[in-house]
Amino acid sequence: MTLLPKDSSLTISDENTKDNPLFPVFLKLNDLHTVVIGGGNVGLEKLTAILNNSPAATVTVIALEILPQVNELAAEHPGLTIIQKSFADNDLDNADLVIAATNDSELNHFIRQSAHDRKLLINVADKPDLCDFYLGSIVQKGNLKIAISTNGKSPTIAKRLKEVLYDGLPDEIDITLQQMSDLRNSLNGDFAYKVRKLNEVTSVLVEPKVAEKRNFIWLLWGAIILSILIAVTALWYNEPAFRAYAQTITNEFYYFLAAGFVFAMIDGAIGMSYGVTSTSFSLSMGVPPASASMGVHLSEIMSNGIAGWMHYRMGNINWKLFKMLLIPGIIGAVTGAYLLSSLEHYSQYTKPFVSVYTLILGIVILSKAFKTGVKKSSEKIKKIPLLGLGGGFIDAVGGGGWGSIVLSTLIAGGRHPRFSLGTVKLSRFFIALMSSITFITMLNSKHWEAVAGLVIGSAIASPIAAKISNRISAKAIMMAVGVIVILISVKSIIAFTTKIL
Structure with missing residues (x-):
């Protein structure tokens, strides 16, 4: 019973x-x-x-x-x-x-x-x-x-x-159970050895389905990439107008294409830092803060939309928390995007402030690399709307930080990590979408090739980032990212200071 x-x-x-x-x-x-x-x-x-x-x-x-x-x-x-x-x-x-x-x-x-x-x-x-x-x-x-x-x-x-x-459940499952019992009784060695051997035997119950699903995903993405390559090749050889346009693309596009790919891979490995690394790189390449933030948010729409949908399917969304974050987060993001876009003509003055912000985030990332755990508060954080408002505003102004600020605060404040992650990812989709709309409406950017490079590069990296992340040390990546962001930010600050003096 x-x-x-x-x-x-x-x-x-x-x-x-x-x-x-x-x-x-x-x-x-x-x-x-x-x-x-x-x-x-x-x-x-x-x-x-x-x-x-x-x-x-x-x-x-x-x-x-x-x-x-x-x-x-x-x-x-x-x-x-x-x-x-x-x-x-x-x-x-x-x-x-x-x-x-x-x-x-x-x-x-x-x-x-x-x-x-x-x-x-x-x-x-x-x-x-x-x-x-x-x-x-x-x-x-x-x-x-x-x-x-x-x-x-x-x-x-x-x-x-x-x-x-x-x-x-197949009727033969009872025969399998009996066979496993006989195998367990026949094994010699310590407890760890027995567990390892039993895990190896029972892995066949789940691995075929997992492998089949993984192979299908790779086959799908492979077909998509192959189709794009075939289409581009056909256009290149058969459409002179397309070939002439492609030859006008500057190196800036390819630099940001590679950067977007690398930064998305890093984000897939450690779950953060895409915004701060992309923004720091954009600033170092001479892209104004508003255009840099626009590129980051445009490239994050698809990735966060997919991630949010997956968390929704897995039941990882705290809808009450989502509602408290969403509206204040959108208000903060739109406000930040509007202010930053309005100051586009004064980018030479706003750029050092954004560099200081990315410098702080770089230090935060570096410090997290040396921490073995997050100390949780005994009480849950209650000022969720205020957190969303501030997180959305800073994210739009600095080109990133929604995940680093909001997610870290929620977890440190006692919120469940899995539900916090799912909720932050889903809300991030709407934050990125509204910020992008505001930037596009306000800006007359001259850096669309940089933006396009980030969008395409991050999209290409998305399907393989998760697989690679399991084979890379997150601590080592976080340390490298922290150092790189700090150096780039310091370089931008020094360049501004030297220019003034």
């Missing part, structure tokens, strides 16, 4: 326990005495669930009225005893587990009090508030048993999940 306190949860655990705090437990009812009060339809349902899972369980049914089906179960199960009488307080003296299945509300409360007086766990049928545990929906294939719950939200969903799992 499966006992799941306060309704069951899928026994395959999830990192998040805030939505369903219930703890699944499998009980050996053969060694316990279960008392069921009630012999009607509800009592029969509970009794059937118990005996289907634990046929040799010791169960006593106490009720004035007993359905014939209950007596039939008693004839099939020697451990089932029927006592036809009214419930009395001392009926629970020898009980280990109690199930109240009567239609008498007052009696159910009395049974519950009697159970709690003896410190016994009790399930009261159809009364969730009175239950210490629920009987979960069960999927069983031989020795494999899975308990399902929706935390009391929808029994229908639990039923459908039971059907899906039962149909999806």
